Amino acid sequence: MGFNNWNLTQCGAQFNEAFVEGIADTLVSTGLKDAGYQYVNLDDCWAQSSRDGKGNLVPDKTRFPHGIKAVADYVHAKGLKFGLYTSAGTKTCNKAGFPGALGHEKQDAALWASWGVDYLKYDNCNNQGQDAKKRYTAMRDALAATGRPILYSICEWGQNQPWTWAAPVGNSWRTTGDINDSYAKMLSIYKADIKLGKYAGPGHWNDPDMLEVGNGKMTDTEYRSHFTLWAMMAAPLLIGSDIRKASAATLTILRNADVIALDQDAKGVQGNEISSADGLHVIRKPLADGDTAVALFNETGSTAKISTTLSAIGVSSGTHTLTDLWSKAKSTTSGPISASVPAHGTVVYRVH
Numbered sequence: 086m087g088f089n090n091w092n093l094t095q096c097g098a099q100f101n102e103a104f105v106e107g108i109a110d111t112l113v114s115t116g117l118k119d120a121g122y123q124y125v126n127l128d129d130c131w132a133q134s135s136r137d138g139k140g141n142l143v144p145d146k147t148r149f150p151h152g153i154k155a156v157a158d159y160v161h162a163k164g165l166k167f168g169l170y171t172s173a174g175t176k177t178c179n180k181a182g183f184p185g186a187l188g189h190e191k192q193d194a195a196l197w198a199s200w201g202v203d204y205l206k207y208d209n210c211n212n213q214g215q216d217a218k219k220r221y222t223a224m225r226d227a228l229a230a231t232g233r234p235i236l237y238s239i240c241e242w243g244q245n246q247p248w249t250w251a252a253p254v255g256n257s258w259r260t261t262g263d264i265n266d267s268y269a270k271m272l273s274i275y276k277a278d279i280k281l282g283k284y285a286g287p288g289h290w291n292d293p294d295m296l297e298v299g300n301g302k303m304t305d306t307e308y309r310s311h312f313t314l315w316a317m318m319a320a321p322l323l324i325g326s327d328i329r330k331a332s333a334a335t336l337t338i339l340r341n342a343d344v345i346a347l348d349q350d351a352k353g354v355q356g357n358e359i360s361s362a363d364g365l366h367v368i369r370k371p372l373a374d375g376d377t378a379v380a381l382f383n384e385t386g387s388t389a390k391i392s393t394t395l396s397a398i399g400v401s402s403g404t405h406t407l408t409d410l411w412s413k414a415k416s417t418t419s420g421p422i423s424a425s426v427p428a429h430g431t432v433v434y435r436v437h
């Protein structure tokens with residue numbers, strides 16, 4: 086859990102030292118840090134377009150005049166962790182073409198470790214057609230050789246089915262191409278990622294890309310669905326909107342401790358669909374304490390009743406308490422579970 090600037094700034098001029106430090110301040114002041122968001126991650130465009138005479142990466146002098154280590158130190162002083170980005174290719178993805186780490190894995194990893202990097206997002210652009218498993222394994226080994234624990238986030242967009250080989254290589258792998266701030270794109274990524282649940286588990290997660298919650302082009306109902314579905318899929322939760330200016334509704338979504346608890350549950354099981362017909366989805370996620378989460382997601386454009394049962398979600402008979410994790414209302418059932426769910430909405434219960 087944390088923050089990454091990409092969905093908000095891309096490579097715009099506002100992506101700079103003051104912005105990143107302001108985000109770190111806001112994670113603390115809004116309680117998002119206490120809710121579990123701990124990484125502050127920089128995406129593409131943090132570097133100069135050329136390495137220095139010794140072959141080292143150089144921070145962009147305009148965006149980061151005090152260097153990257155100074156920003157990492159600032160973030161660490163807030164009790165947060167710090168992440169950085171590059172590509173497993175000759176250049177990163179941005180058309181300006183910042184240096185990638187292909188062939189420079191050991192040197193770059195050592196530099197990042199010296200700066201205090203805790204997280205690496207490793208992209209796939211300009212890979213020169215070289216084998217993905219070899220490229221991503223080379224960086225795994227380079228990160229390990231630094232001796233610093235660095236969360237390793239593989240970003241090859243699902244092109245080489247990383248779920249079939251990357252569990253011993255990275256801590257997470259993107260399963261799809263890039264998200265954007267639209268219901269249609271969020272929905273298509275959900276439909277791809279939900280199918281891959283059996284490959285995920287503690288230390289090796291499917292990554293359906295970063296959150297768009299708060300960026301303004303979906304409704305709050307849609308953002309609640311986005312957040313709930315990502316939590317049911319045990320996805321990384323990386324905020325991608327301007328939390329310095331977040332609405333109360335956005336903060337209420339991002340700080341929902343009951344939904345975050347599903348995402349972060351220690352059992353580490355990704356939810357799966359137990360039924361999905363006519364755009365009405367029932368998703369189940371077993372939890373470490375023996376409870377079960379069940380989400381009722383209405384993909385369609387009109388309100389619909391979505392129904393399931395305790396036995397369908399694998400819960401033994403008897404009377405169980407249902408807590409609606411958005412409204413916080415409690416009810417009991419000895420069998421049926423159902424709700425009237427608004428268009429594009431999701432109702433999620435914790436069944437105890």
Ligand code: GLA
Pocket residue numbers: 091128129177178179208240242262263
């Ligand atoms: C790729 C990645 C994105 C982002 C950009 C940066 O598109 O998938 O998440 O990192 O590159 O250029």
